[in-house]
Amino acid sequence: MQFLALSGSLRRDSINSAVLRAAKRLAPDTIDVQLCSVLGELPLFNPDQLDNPGEAVRRLWYAVAQADALIFASPEYAHGVTGTIKNALDWLVSFEPFAFKPVAVINTSPRARHADAALRETLTTMAAHLVEPASVSLPLLGAHLDEDAMVSSAEWAPAIRSMLLALSEGVEQAVGSDPECAFQGL
Ligand SMILES: Cc1cc2nc3c(=O)[nH]c(=O)nc-3n(C[C@H](O)[C@H](O)[C@H](O)COP(=O)(O)O)c2cc1C
Numbered sequence: 001m002q003f004l005a006l007s008g009s010l011r012r013d014s015i016n017s018a019v020l021r022a023a024k025r026l027a028p029d030t031i032d033v034q035l036c037s038v039l040g041e042l043p044l045f046n047p048d049q050l051d052n053p054g055e056a057v058r059r060l061w062y063a064v065a066q067a068d069a070l071i072f073a074s075p076e077y078a079h080g081v082t083g084t085i086k087n088a089l090d091w092l093v094s095f096e097p098f099a100f101k102p103v104a105v106i107n108t109s110p111r112a113r114h115a116d117a118a119l120r121e122t123l124t125t126m127a128a129h130l131v132e133p134a135s136v137s138l139p140l141l142g143a144h145l146d147e148d149a150m151v152s153s154a155e156w157a158p159a160i161r162s163m164l165l166a167l168s169e170g171v172e173q174a175v176g177s178d179p180e181c182a183f184q185g186l
Pocket residue numbers: 009010011013014015016017074075076077078079080109111112113141
């Protein structure tokens with residue numbers, strides 16, 4: 001199973017990016033977590049460019065189409081989602097393979113309620129399939145842990161692994177409930 005992980009922070013020492021890198025390392029053999037590295041290269045969304053969006057957008061579209069599920073982890077900026085993540089989502093609004101994609105939303109800050117709610121609202125509006133058991137709060141802000149420390153943490157490593165397993169179960173349930181897949185015996 002392939003998961004695409006999207007961080008809403010471009011900051012070098014980003015907690016959100018670190019937790020996604022940790023998830024890649026903690027994933028069981030059955031799950032491959034790819035980190036989406038193209039978000040900082042996307043042009044600002046312009047509907048006029050949808051027919052010829054350029055290399056970075058095509059890479060995003062390809063990665064999303066290939067993924068069985070998406071994992072979002074984004075900071076809150078001024079009570080909203082970051083421009084980085086909103087811009088990426090705007091490029092995906094009319095991208096058909098995004099619809100019904102199972103997604104997990106990770107919130108790394110216990111006080112960032114507005115961005116978490118806004119991200120969920122946008123994803124739901126875009127017809128993503130929000131997998132609630134995998135959409136968890138991992139309040140790592142202030143814990144002063146880097147990626148290595150998260151991977152070796154007795155508290156956080158199991159929580160991150162549980163999130164991945166919950167998302168994989170969400171994918172399996174979504175496939176099982178898709179009448180087209182059932183018809184094709186997939
Ligand atoms: C421009 C800016 C605005 C922020 N606004 C908020 C906010 O409204 N609410 C909040 O809880 N944290 C806010 N923060 C704090 C960030 O969410 C926090 O530093 C977070 O860890 C950044 O994520 P990162 O480590 O992945 O880059 C803001 C930070 C920045 C740089």
